[in-house]
Amino acid sequence: xxxxxxxxxxxxxxxxxxxxxxLARAGEEVVPVHVVEFEERFLPERVAESFRDWSREAAxxxxxxxxxxxxxxxxxxxxxxxxxIEHASKKLGADRILIGRRAPVEGGALVRLGPVARRLARNLxxxxxxxxxxxxxxxxxxxxxxxxxxxxxxxxxxxxxxxRLAALLERPLVVVMSVEEPRTLGGYLSGGxxxxxxxxxxxxxxxxxxxxxxRHGLEKAARRVRFGTPWGGVLGEVxxxxxxMVVCGSRRLGAVDRIFLSSTASELASSAPVPVLIVPPDAAxxxxxxxxx
Numbered sequence: 277x278x279x280x281x282x283x284x285x286x287x288x289x290x291x292x293x294x295x296x297x298x299l300a301r302a303g304e305e306v307v308p309v310h311v312v313e314f315e316e317r318f319l320p321e322r323v324a325e326s327f328r329d330w331s332r333e334a335a336x337x338x339x340x341x342x343x344x345x346x347x348x349x350x351x352x353x354x355x356x357x358x359x360x361i362e363h364a365s366k367k368l369g370a371d372r373i374l375i376g377r378r379a380p381v382e383g384g385a386l387v388r389l390g391p392v393a394r395r396l397a398r399n400l401x402x403x404x405x406x407x408x409x410x411x412x413x414x415x416x417x418x419x420x421x422x423x424x425x426x427x428x429x430x431x432x433x434x435x436x437x438x439x440r441l442a443a444l445l446e447r448p449l450v451v452v453m454s455v456e457e458p459r460t461l462g463g464y465l466s467g468g469x470x471x472x473x474x475x476x477x478x479x480x481x482x483x484x485x486x487x488x489x490x491r492h493g494l495e496k497a498a499r500r501v502r503f504g505t506p507w508g509g510v511l512g513e514v515x516x517x518x519x520x521m522v523v524c525g526s527r528r529l530g531a532v533d534r535i536f537l538s539s540t541a542s543e544l545a546s547s548a549p550v551p552v553l554i555v556p557p558d559a560a561x562x563x564x565x566x567x568x569x
Contacts, residue, residue, distance in 0.1 A: 278305040281355075281374035282361045283349065285310075288390060289376035291411030293342035295521075295551050296374050298413045300345040307368050308346045310335035311360035312353045319552075328353075334480050349424035358395045365402060373404045375392025381549040384546075388546040397545055397554055400526055403437060405553040406545040413520075420450040420498070420517050424510045424524040424544065427453060427484045433524035434555040435492040438523040447520050449497040453485045456490045474503070507543035514548060521551040 281296035283289045312331045314324065332351050341347055354360025365373055377389030389406065390399070393399045396404050423438040425431040442449040453479050465473060481501045489499060503508035514522060526541045545552040
């Protein structure tokens with residue numbers, strides 16, 4: 277597969293560049309891209325030219341420091357920057373995008389994804405991987421790749437990508453399904469009855485998870501059922517296992533739905549201490565078409 281990694285001038289992409297370096301050393305083709313964003317018509321020419329040079333040099337420094345395995349930096353100008361990144365992915369024939377997250381691995385940053393990463397993850401013209409700005413890859417071979425599923429086919433393409441990356445990076449694969457408990461049921465049932473209901477919920481979720489794994493060729497993957505929100509259960513598994521990365525699908529929420537509903541993919545990308553690859557449901561079909569072509 278061919279990736280582009282977006283390298284900015286402010287250091288947000290340092291973690292993404294480091295992860296791109298890991299992918300490149302594992303055999304993936306990764307092209308670094310830098311988008312210079314500004315409205316040239318409102319700037320004095322000398323300021324515009326100086327800004328271009330500063331922006332490119334800052335991106336090249338990130339590339340030299342964090343991703344020495346990558347090749348020459350591709351520079352283009354676009355407003356907004358995500359439009360330039362998406363254009364570059366099409367022009368360069370890339371089918372995966374790596375982007376840095378504004379928030380670090382730890383800490384309560386008010387803005388976590390950042391506007392560019394948020395819009396790329398929303399548009400999903402192809403799979404998008406969001407990486408914390410200070411992410412450091414661990415060489416421990418037993419750190420798994422975590423695949424999040426709700427047991428529906430929205431994660432089918434994510435399953436294929438998770439299997440591919442687990443083989444590429446030589447990591448075990450763990451499939452996680454979260455079970456969200458009804459908020460008021462615990463207050464209605466007594467302790468013993470509540471424990472029985474939780475056990476029944478767990479068993480039903482495990483049966484659904486087992487069937488989903490069998491259906492998608494994940495017979496050898498480890499499986500976990502965790503109580504919590506759809507993203508909270510996955511984050512719990514990431515923390516418990518020291519995961520390498522998370523792979524998840526996307527429901528492609530519309531503009532109105534996003535106002536009222538939380539996207540599991542967005543929550544994971546905003547909060548996970550590791551890279552989160554969001555795979556649209558049609559990615560597997562697009563990959564198959566590209567392979568045939």
